[in-house]
Amino acid sequence: MDDINFNVNAGESIGIIGRNGAGKSTLLKILSRITPPSSGKIVCRGRVASLLEVGTGFHPELSGRENVYMNGSILGMRKAEINKHFDSIVDFSGVEKFLDTPLKRYSSGMQLRLAFSVAAFLEPEILIIDEVLAVGDAEFQKKCLNKMKDVSMNEGRTVLFVSHDMNAIKTLSNTAILLDAGKVVKNDKVGEVIPLYLNRIQLTNNWNRPEASAAPHFTNVSIVIKDHQPKLKLEVTFTIKSDVKMNKAFVAFNISSNTGTMIGQAIPNLEPFIDVSFSEQTFTTEIEITGFVPGTFLVSAWIGPHYSETYDWQKDVVGFNIVDSPQPGRVYPHASEQGNIVPFSKMINS
């Protein structure tokens, strides 16, 4: 990261967005003092609490009650503050019945709810949040999001928020910073920055790389959407170059949503290996993307001789949009938190 310069005023809520590897997490780590910057400085006025993960310091052997105290104090709450909010935290989490049970007996959902509840009652002047809201059940997420929104609006708290989820950014922040390759691309109103971010992804359906190592590597990946819902196909054309004598390798493409959730991996099914010996070759393949709900998706390209060994892995190099619902002709109440549509064709009443 270099040449990053911005101010956040008290009471402002600011979203930090950018593609994977743009430097968002590094920025948050520096802001929360986990790793020091190699140069430059940051001036903070006020108590900072950072949530790079929920449930930091949770211990499986301790009870729910004990973990609330442990986690709260690690996040920077004083014991008196935890005492004050204890009942509200427990209420909010809905796990009061299991308060004296060791955490290891909690389901992962319950652990998350308890962790979120502690976080929701933090009272710092500045709150730094990483993509922590991307986990847990959707309903509870919304509850937390609202609570945090309340906090920043009514109590004048400053919030710095990293997310791939543009809806969350819109809900929580007024301004946003778009990062790319460790630099600030734009720092403006949310309404101005989000389209720019989405455009950047959408516009790259063709990716080129001038130079790389000698091992087999991608020099170009481009995609075209073919056919119509519900039977969409993604045609991927890619060029592999190798400067050394290699035997065989196979390729795979990972598809993730622009909120960072992995949707799936496309792998070849019959003869998986291609010859990658000492040349530059272009291949075209077709991936069936049946059941995808509307949204923006990113494709990563991988090549290696074996699943555990990588020659080249290019993350989120190309992207595409899906506009239509996979169930056309139907007014579909679209809810992407349910994931993609897996249709059933037959229903027999027996």
Added chain:
Amino acid sequence: MTEYEIKAKNKFSFGLAELIQYRELFYFFTWRDVKVKYKQAALGILWAILQPLIMMLMFTLIFSKALKVSSDGIPYPVFAISGLLIWNIFSNGLMNSANSMVNNANIIKKIYFPRLIIPMSAILTALVDFLFALTIYVAILIYYHQGVDFVKLFIYLPLSILITVVTTFGLGSFLAALNVKYRDFQYLLPFMIQFLLFANPVLYSAKAFTNPVINTIMKVNPIASAIQLCRSVFTGQEVDWQGVAIGSIVAVVLFFIGIYTFRKTESYFADLA
């Protein structure tokens, strides 16, 4: 409103103000470690008493009954427990603190607080065990009708504990810092501790040595001084104040070397751990 700057670190500081600001974390880390340590055991916290008791019985059997080791004119159990009290603060504290940064790596990577709290709390955990072990100490003194000079007890015992804690903290934070980068120390440490148990006058009298080189080493060694000081409450032997003074200086030097190493390297713990 607190205002502070985050920038590349260049000059060394102890960070005392910050440690005071985060003082509650000392309590929470210590409390967690004590709780977790005895949580799954049926006898629970009773082990904090049983461990030194069993150690003492074991060593009495071997060193006093079988090997007939001299115990400076006091019953061997009294002799052993007064050494073990100090020794256990050192060995448990060193073990806890040396591994503390690695054990808490997941927390270090996700949240900021003064890192020194972790190895310090690890030693506080050993001190909590010490408080429980004190009951055995008192019980043995009563059992053997050991005459106690209370003035000496209330001066010598705290002083010997202080020397031990300062030494342990220095070595512990030094090893904690190194352990983050080189896990080798995790494997070396048990051998080191075992060696030190036999190299210190825990189970035998320091008078056993006649070699001047070894006597010099004993004088420089703060743990040996602390044990002899703690023990002289009962043996009535003259305290080697010169040895205590040298031991204390060495303890303070170790303390600063430990903190210096730790503070120098702590910025990179999150990347390495």
